[in-house]
Amino acid sequence: MVGPRNAAFAEESAEVEVLLASLGKTKDITKRIAASLARLDVSGKIVKDAIGPIYSNTQQLQITSRNIDKVNEAIEKLKQPLDSRGREESIIRAGPKASGLPQYLSALKRIDKALTDLSSTNMRANQQAVSDFHSLLSTGVNQLNDMYRQMLQEDAQPVEPLHHITKQIPFPTFSQEKAQSLSQIAMAMASAGAHSARLGQRDDDAATLIYVEVRGDYLQNSLQNLATASIMTSKRRGNDSGIYREGSSGVGAYANGIEGMFLAEAENTSRIFRNDPGRVFTVTCGKALATFTRTLSELNNGIKPRILSDCFLAYEILDLFTPLSYRLESRTGQLRSQFADALRPIRDTARSSFSDILSQTKKQAESISTLPPDGNTIPLVSQTASRLQNLAIFERPLLALLSSIGDGNWKSTPGMASQSTLNLELTPSTENPTLLSHYLIDIVDALLSTLNARSQVLHPKKPIQGIFQLNSVAVLTRAVQSSPDLARYLGISPHNAKLDAYRKAGSSLYLTAWRDPCNQLFDQIQTSSGSRPLSGQAIDSTSIIKSLSSKDKDKIKEKFKLFNSSFDELITRHKSLHMEAEVRSQLGREIQGMIEPLYTRFWDRYHEVDKGKGKVVKYDKGTLSQMLAGL
Template sequence: MVAPKNAAFAEESAEVEVLLASLGKTKDLTKRITASLTRLDGSGKIVRDAIGPIYGNTKQLQITSQNIAKVNEAIEKFKQPLDTRGREESIIRSGPKSAGLPAYLGALKRVDKALTDMNSTNMRSNQQAISDFHSLLTTGANQLNDMYRQMIQEDSQTIEPLHYITKQIPFPTYSNDKAQNLSQIGMAITSAGVQSARMGQREDDSAARVYAELRGDYLQSSLQNLATASIMTSKRRGDDTGIYREGSSGVGAYVNGIEGMFLAEAENTSRIFRNDAGRVLTLTCGKAMATFSRTMADLNNVIKPRILNDCFLAYEILDLVTPLSYRLDQRTGQLRPQFAEALRPLRETARSSLNEILTQTKKQAESISTLPPDGKTIPLVSQTATRLQNLATFDRPILALLSSIGDGNWKTPAGMASPSNLNLELTPSTENPTLLSHYLLDIIDALFTTLAARSQALHPKKPLQGIFQLNSVAVLTRAVQSSPDLARYLGISPHNAKLDAYRKAGSSLYLTAWRDPANHLFDQIQTSASRPLSSGTGPAIDSTSVIKSLSSKDKDKIKEKFRLFNASFDELVSRHKSLHMESEVRAGLAREIQSLIEPLYTRFWDRYHEVDKGKGKVVRYDKGALGTILAGL
């Protein structure tokens, strides 16, 4: 057992010896490797110290080589514009007509790009080339400018707007092809102008300026005749004292011409200038708008001296022009402030006229020194009626004026009121027709209150005062009934009550005279028989029995009443027929007199007509005769 155990230990001992021997070799190898690394590190340091400067120089040379390549590339790039000069110059020098517009515009575009590229380098060596290219670009731009002017002028000859208005023909515009060519030429001129502006030699807005100048002259000259006609047709002879009639001025045609020509020009500018169309349109319309402003100022000077009659022309102008400014603004986004400013003097004159109408109506009524002796109305009443109708006709601008003033503030003189902010875009939600009703009623009050005072001073008796007032009311009532415009404001409740109140007051004044004969038909005579019923309410009255029951003294009283009635009635009938009455006044008073006198006389006659035993000396009229007379009043 011992021998195998020793053999195992011997084997293990041998393996250990082998491992120890290998470990020794490994250590020895490690020492040699360490020594080798130390020597290599020393050698590497020597190499690094020797090669480092060479590597740095090599890297610098690579950077320098790259820079040289970039410079060469830039030089080649700079040479390209210079190479194009000769090729483009021949096209530009030949002109747009010879070279053809597309080729010419292309050449100018390339020259413009080359000039932009050279300007971006800011190299002194390019200054001469930049100058040469700029000279070439300027030459091309000048030739284009001449062509641009010629193309614009070809279709800018003065036209007669009335021809297009009356025949409802669209106002002329540029064709699509021409508009496109003008647009391209304009952009080329503008681009060249930008280059020139950089060098401080010319403006960069010449295309828009030239267009606005030439087309502005075209608009102004074409509309000039209409502007002149507007003034001439608005002026009136010194002996013409009538109220201005709607549409009798040429302003309407002028406004239509402006709208048609401005919209046609807006179409042109939108196709030629595109994003800048609004500004160019405003510039183009500048001369025509200046003429329009002067025309409005001249019309204002025509209106102010005759404001009571010609204020309606101011209303008409406001009614035409203000909506026009909103329509143009909606279509183009331009010109509304210019129109508002041009209308400012007329707007203030129109607003002041509202107080002036009230004041002058009262003054004219106060200045009356005589009135017709037959109760006939006076011309001032019919003039006021016509004025009321005209005011209702121009209700749209007047409502806007009244809204800017405020209810009742039209009684304040214009100089004491705040400036007007007129807006004619009244909608059903903002429009207040009651304002105009109140204003018209104030005019009626001013007229009738003053005329009533003058009538009291100049007409000696109340019945004559009543007839005068009734005739005046009839004229105004007829004006309301014959004018649907005026009826909208005075013919409806509660506003129609005003005229009715004046009518009732006049009727009451006149009927005071007819109460005298009516009073003679009342009796307080006592009879021995029971009082008989009035005719129509029971059995017929026996006048013979009634008379027999009276004493001689009472019979004399009855006869006296008949005589007094006859005298008063005959006098009033005669006077009634001598007075002037409007047809509706005469018919209305006849009904009222009949309703007052006939029932009383019928009753009185039924009871007492036998007092003169049918001789007709005291009882002059039977019931039928009296009714006939009353019906004939």
């Protein structure tokens, strides 16, 4: 056992010796490597000390080289506009017509860019070049201004708007090609103007100024005739008291002309001034709007002293131009406030007209000193009827005006409610047709109540008062029935109750006179039971007369005589009175309804009182019926 164990120990010992020998070699190599690293470090320091200054100088040289290249590039850029000045100058001096507009505009753009590049360097050496280029640009822009103005003036001859309106011809606008050229020129002028503004010159908006001058005159001159015609056609002769009729002046054509020409101009400005078309359009329309404002002011001055007849012109102006301003705003986004300012005096006059119409209607009725003795109506009634019809025609502006005043406030002093704003763009929530019905009823009431009061003073008898009232009501009722516009406000319940009430009152006054013959047909004579006919039994006048005493017969004869006298007198008077056709028809039916049943009964019972001689019983039933039917 000892032998194998020793062999194993010997083998392990040998391996340890080998490892120890390898470890010694490793330590020796490590020492050598450390020595080599030390030497390398020393060598690196020596190299660094030698190469460092050379590397630093190389970096500085590279930076300097790059700076030199940049300076050369800047010099080349500075030389480019200077080198091109001669070429651009020849194009500019030749002018846009000779050079051609595209080439001319390109040259101006290059000059503009050159000015921008030169100005950005801010070098004193370039100031002369900047001045030369700006002078060249100014020369070019001045020539462009002349061309721009000339192109605008080619289409600046005034047109006749009425011709375009009646023939339904579109108002003229610039062709697409011309609008594009004008737009390019305007942009070039604006760009050049920006350089002028930086140099202290104020010509940065030259294109707009020229456009506004030329096109503003074109609009004003084209619309001037319509403005003048609106005034001339609205003027009245001194003795003309007729009510203004819708469309009888040139205001409608003026409105159509303004709308057509303004929309055409808005199309022009939107194609030429794409960055700010609304401002240019508004300023361009300024002269025409100033004329429009003066025209409305003159029309308003003519309306005020003739408010009863000419207030309808104010309503028509509002009805035409207020919606027009909304349409223009929806299409262009402009001008509504300008139209509102121009319309304000007319609007205030229209608002105050409501109380003026009421007060002057009543005043005119109170001033009546004589009335026709035959009960005929007077011109004031027919004038008021026409006024009512005209008021109903202008329902849209009137509803807006009345809504702004408030129900019943039109009875206040004229001008009391004329300071608030007004919007004619009615909506279902603000539109109240009842207001117009109430106002029209107040006019009717003011007229009839005042005339009836005058009739009580000037007409001595109630029947004539009744006829006068009935005739007046008939004229007003006929106006309502003949006008669908007015019928919507006074011809429907409950608003027709006012005229019906006056009609019933007038009828009652007139029929009081007919109660006298009616009273003669009532008898209180006692008859014996034997002589009284049974219900449904034929009446035997002979038997009834025989049953009467002489005294009762005399009373019956007296009643017939009194009836004949009163009836004949009323018939004569009835035929002598003036009655409107509907009044005569109405009263004839009412009189017949009163007299005929009573007379028929009375005649059936007592006509044998004079034994058919006709001395007492003057009329038989048929004759009386025919006479009553002829009333």
